[in-house]
Amino acid sequence: MGHLIPLIELARKLILYNNIYITFFIPNDGSSIEPQKQVLQALPRRINAIFLPPVSLDDLPEDTRLETRFVLTITRFLSYLRDAFKVLKESSNVTAMVVDLFGSEVFDVANEFGALSILFCTASAMLLCLTFISPELHETYSGEFTDLPEPVQLHGCVPLQGRDLPDPLQDRKNEAYGWMLHLVERFKKAAGIMVNSFFEMEMGAFKGLKEDYPGFPPVYPPSGSVLFVSFGSGGTLSSKQLRELACGLEMSGQRFLWVIRSPHDKAANAAYLSVKSAQNPFNFLPDGFIERTKNLGLVVPSWASQIAILCHGSTGGFLTHCGWNSILESVVHGVPLIAWPLNAEQRLNAVLLSEDLKVAVRVEANEKGLVGREKIAEYIKGLIEGNEGKMLKDRMKNLKEAAAMALKEDGSSSKSLIQVPQISIFNHSLTGDFLTH
Numbered sequence: 302m303g304h305l306i307p308l309i310e311l312a313r314k315l316i317l318y319n320n321i322y323i324t325f326f327i328p329n330d331g332s333s334i335e336p337q338k339q340v341l342q343a344l345p346r347r348i349n350a351i352f353l354p355p356v357s358l359d360d361l362p363e364d365t366r367l368e369t370r371f372v373l374t375i376t377r378f379l380s381y382l383r384d385a386f387k388v389l390k391e392s393s394n395v396t397a398m399v400v401d402l403f404g405s406e407v408f409d410v411a412n413e414f415g416a417l418s419i420l421f422c423t424a425s426a427m428l429l430c431l432t433f434i435s436p437e438l439h440e441t442y443s444g445e446f447t448d449l450p451e452p453v454q455l456h457g458c459v460p461l462q463g464r465d466l467p468d469p470l471q472d473r474k475n476e477a478y479g480w481m482l483h484l485v486e487r488f489k490k491a492a493g494i495m496v497n498s499f500f501e502m503e504m505g506a507f508k509g510l511k512e513d514y515p516g517f518p519p520v521y522p523p524s525g526s527v528l529f530v531s532f533g534s535g536g537t538l539s540s541k542q543l544r545e546l547a548c549g550l551e552m553s554g555q556r557f558l559w560v561i562r563s564p565h566d567k568a569a570n571a572a573y574l575s576v577k578s579a580q581n582p583f584n585f586l587p588d589g590f591i592e593r594t595k596n597l598g599l600v601v602p603s604w605a606s607q608i609a610i611l612c613h614g615s616t617g618g619f620l621t622h623c624g625w626n627s628i629l630e631s632v633v634h635g636v637p638l639i640a641w642p643l644n645a646e647q648r649l650n651a652v653l654l655s656e657d658l659k660v661a662v663r664v665e666a667n668e669k670g671l672v673g674r675e676k677i678a679e680y681i682k683g684l685i686e687g688n689e690g691k692m693l694k695d696r697m698k699n700l701k702e703a704a705a706m707a708l709k710e711d712g713s714s715s716k717s718l719i720q721v722p723q724i725s726i727f728n729h730s731l732t733g734d735f736l737t738h
C-alpha cells in the first residue's frame with residue numbers, strides 16, 4: 302500500500318495536467334486485495350485499475366524476506382502483464398509505463414511494446430543515492446555493512462553509518478541482498494526516474510543525483526525542476542543572442558521548456574511588427590542542439606499556453622522578458638524569475654522585480670551587449686537549484702499569498718474595485734437577482 306498510494310497520487314497529478322488515461326496493473330501473491338481495492342475506488346474516470354491473476358509463492362521458505370517476495374511476484378506475473386498489455390495496446394496508444402521500485406523486470410515488457418520505461422521511487426532521494434552506489438560498496442567491502450569502520454559518504458548527503466543502511470543490505474547471505482544489487486543494474490535501463498520527494502527537502506541528494514552517478518538515468522523530483530523560457534507575445538532576440546541562450550540552457554544541465562521565435566537582428570520586438578519575416582526558428586539554433594538536449598528540454602515554436610505552464614507543478618522558474626502580464630501571472634502562480642527585459646517598460650519592471658520585490662535575478666549583458674552563455678547557465682542553475690533561487694522562491698511564495706489575499710472578496714483589490722464610482726453605483730442599485738441574469 303505504501304507504494305500504491307503515492308502512485309495513485311502521481312496518477313491524479315498526471316491527469317490533471319495532461320489529457321491522458323492511466324491504467325494500473327496490480328500484481329498479487331494470493332493475499333487479500335481488499336485494501337488495494339478500497340484505495341482504488343472512486344478514482345477519476347481517466348484512471349483505471351486491473352487486478353492480474355495471483356501468482357504463487359508457495360515454493361518459497363517461510364522466512365523469505367519481503368523484498369525477495371516483491372521481486373518474485375513481479376517476475377512471475379510478467380506473462381499475465383504481457384497479455385493484459387497486449388489487449389490495452391489494441392485499443393490505445395500506450396506511451397509510457399511507470400514502474401514501482403521493485404518492478405524493474407517489467408521494463409522488458411514496456412520495451413517489447415515500444416513504451417517508455419519510467420521508474421517511480423517511492424522512497425527518498427537519499428535512498429536512491431545509496432542504491433546507486435551499492436554495487437560499488439559491495440565490491441569495496443567484503444564484510445557486513447553493519448561493521449563498516451567509516452560512515453558511508455553519499456554525494457550531497459549527511460554521512461550514513463553502516464548500521465543505518467536498509468535491511469536487505471544488512472545481510473549478504475540473504476537472497477534479498479542479491480536482488481537489491483540486481484535491481485540497481487536494472488534501474489539503468491529506465492528512461493528516467495521520478496522521486497516522491499522535493500528539491501528543497503533533499504537539495505544535496507538531488508544535486509548529487511544530477512551530477513555524480515554516470516550511467517544512471519536522469520532523476521526528477523516531481524516538482525519545480527523545469528525552467529520556462531519565453532519573451533512574451535512578440536519579443537525576439539538577435540541571432541547571436543539566441544545561440545548564446547541555447548548554449549546557456551544546455552550548459553546549465555537544467556530541464557527547460559522554451560518558446561522560441563525567429564531571431565531579428567534589428568528590433569527586439571520584431572514579431573509584433575511583422576509576421577512575414579517569421580522563418581523556421583529551429584534553423585537558428587546551434588548544430589545538434591535539439592538532439593543533444595532531447596532528454597533535457599522541449600523547444601516550442603512561437604506560442605505556448607503560458608498560464609497552463611506557470612500553474613504546472615513542474616515549473617520551477619521563468620526566464621521572462623518582464624512584460625507586465627507575464628509578471629502578474631508568475632506572481633499569481635508563485636514562480637520565481639530570471640528578468641531579461643527587452644524593450645518598452647520592461648527594464649523598469651525588471652528593477653521592481655530584482656531590486657525592490659527581490660523575486661527575480663536580472664541578467665547583465667557584457668561589453669558586446671550580449672548575455673553570455675556561461676552567465677546564462679549560472680543564472681539558471683542559481684534559480685532552479687541554488688541558495689539564491691531558494692530565497693527568490695520563498696519571497697515569490699509570500700507574494701503569491703499576498704496576491705491571493707488581494708483577490709479575496711474582502712481583499713484590497715476587490716475593495717478598490719468597489720470604490721470605483723461607477724462600479725459602486727452598479728453594485729448598489731441593482732439587485733443580486735438582476736446580476737445573476
Ligand code: UDP
Nearest residue numbers: 533534535560604605606607624625626627
Ligand atoms: N503568452 C502566452 N504564450 C506565449 C507568449 C505569451 O500565453 O507563448 C501570453 C502571456 O501569458 C501573457 C501575454 O501573452 O498573458 C503576454 O503579455 P506580456 O505583458 O507578458 O508581454 P507582451 O507580449 O505584451 O510583451
